Amino acid sequence: MKSVKVFAPATVANVVCGYDVLGFAVDEPGDEVIMRLNDKPGVSLLKITGDEGRLPLDPDKNTVSAVVKHYLNHVGRQDIGVEIELHKKMPIGSGLGSSSASTVGGLFAINTLMDNLLTNKELVPFAMKGEELACGYGHADNVAPALMGGFVLIRSYEPLDIISLPCPQGMHAAIVYPEVDVPTKDARQMIRSKVLLKDAVTQWGNVAGLVSGLFMNDYELIGNSMTDVLVEPTRSILIPDFYNLRVLAMEAGAVGFGISGSGPSVFALTKDRETATAITQKLQQHLQKLAINSLAFVSEVNKKGPVILD
Template sequence: MNEIKLDKKVNFDNIKDKVRVFAPATVANMICGFDILGFAVNEPGDEVKMYRVAEPGVRIRSIAGDDGRLPLDADRNTVSACVKMLLSDLGVADTIGVEIELIKHMPIGSGLGSSSASTVAGLYAINALLGAPLTKEELMPYCVEGERLACGHGHADNVAPALMGGVTLIRGQEALDIVKLPVPGELYAGIVFPQVDVPTRDARQLIKDKVLLKDAVVQWGNIAGLIAGLFQNDYDLIGRSMQDVLIEPTRAILIPEFYEMKRIALECGALSFGISGSGPSVVAISRGADIARVATAKIKEHLSSKEIDSYQYVSAVNVEGPRLLDFDA
C-alpha cells in the first residue's frame, strides 16, 4: 500500500448521523494510456448510504443491484474493508460504528470501474461522516488498496479519476503520483457495454510481457499527443493520438464485433474508439453529445442484429468525482 502517515484527529463534534454518496464510473486507459490514464463519467456509478451506529465496528446492512455476487462479510467486501482500514489508521476503530448500504447502479465486470466506484463511494462517505478530516489525496491510497483487494492488482487508473474527477494521469505507481489534466468542454464518451463476459484477470493475462521498441515509440507518441491535445483543446490531435497499438490488438479478440463497432463509431464521426479498461465495454470518444448518441445507437442496433444485448451511456467527462446526495430516508 502507498503509505500516507495520518496525523489527523477526528473531531467528534463534527460527526454526522448519516450520509449518502454517489461515485462515478470511469474509462480506464483512455485507449492509448494503459494503466496510467483514465477519466470519470456522469453515469453510470454506484451509491453508498452510511449510518453511524452505537456499536463500534463496520457492518454491511445490504447490497442491492449485484445479483448476490458481492460478499456481505465486512472483511471481504472492498467497501467495508477499506472503511475499516481507514478507521483503524485514524485511531477510532474501537469507538466509531458504521453500517453500510451499497447500491450498485452499474454492472459488475463491465470494464467501467465497478469495484472502484463502490470503494470510492465508501471512502468518500466515511470521510464525510467523520466531518471530512482527510483530503482526497489522503484518501487515494485506501482507494488503491480497494483495487488490490478486488482484483489483485493495486492500480489507480480507475480509482484516481473516480475520486479526483476529470482526466487523471498516474505518473508514478509505487510512490503514487497523480496529475489532473485539463478537460476540453465538448469531450464526450459514448459507452456501449455488450453483454459478454470478459474477466479482468483473464484480460490482463493476455497482455505481452515484452513489446517491440518501434511499437513502444508509437504508443509514447500517442500518449504525449493526447496530453498535448487536452492542454491545447485540440480535438483533432486528441483523436489522432487515441490509438492503441499495444493492448487493443490482443484484448479485442475477447470482444465480439469489436472492429465492426469501431468502424461504425468512426463513420459516425467519433474522434476515436477503443476498449474501456479491460472490456468488454467500448467507448466512442466524440466532440459533442450528438455524435456519441448516434454512434452508440447504431452500435446497439448492430449488436442486436447479432443477438447481443447491450447497455449504452452517453456522458461528458465528470470533473467533480464523488458527490454527496440528499438523503432520502
C-alpha cells in the first residue's frame, strides 16, 4: 500500500474526576490524515486545511509529522519518504483532543503503510511525544482512547500501564463547545501543584467509583462518582456560566456533567441519543442567550478508535 486516508476521533479526557488518567473516544468530531509514500527520504507536511492558518507546516513542529519521524526512527526506516496532508475536522483548542486526533491520525496512517509493525497500544508512547510537543506534557488520556477506542484508564505513567474499560451499551456523550479560547498550556498552569489529603481521598474514591460503575453498568454509581474537587473548581472559571450549564444538563436527564479535557467544551454522559440531543439543544440555547456561539456533537462512546477511510 502506497497511500492511505485515516480518520482519528476526538476524545473526552479526565471524565471529571480522572485528571490525566481517564478518557474516552467519540464518533465525532475528528481529524483526517492522507499519507503517501515515495522514494525521497524524509517527512514533509504538504497541506493543512481547517486550521485557519494556525498550525505550522514545519514537519518538526507539527504533531502529525513529528511523531511520524519518531516512529520511522524507531523502526529503522529513515530511508523512505512520507508526504502528509492534515485535514482538521474539529476545532483547535476545544478541549476535545485536537492535537491528539492529528497525532493519532499520523501514527495510525504510517503504521498501516508499514504493515502494522506495532499494535495501537504500542503506538501510545509515540503519541505522547506529540502531546508533549503540543502542550508541554506527554499525557495519555487523549491519545490512548483515540488509538484504542472506548474508555481507557492510565493506571501508571512510569512504567506506562494502560487498561481498556467497558461501558454500558448505548452510553452517549452530549458535547457542547462554547467558542471561547482556553489554551491547554494556560489551563494546566492554573492547577494547584499541592492538594489537601482529604480532597485527594475524595478524588480517589470517585475515580474508583467511576471505574466500578463502568464495569457494573451502574449509571447511578457512574453519576455519583462524576465529581471533581481538585481541578474543576479552578478550570470552571474559564467556562462561560459553567454551573448553570450543569444544572440544565442534569435537569434534562444527564447521568453526569463536566469539562472535557482543559475546556472550554463541556460534556454530559447519557443513557441514549435522544437525551444527549436534548441536552445539547438546551445548552446551546442558554449560551446563545449569553451571546456565545457554540458547536454541538452527539456521539455514542466510540469503541473503534482510528479507521481507514480509503
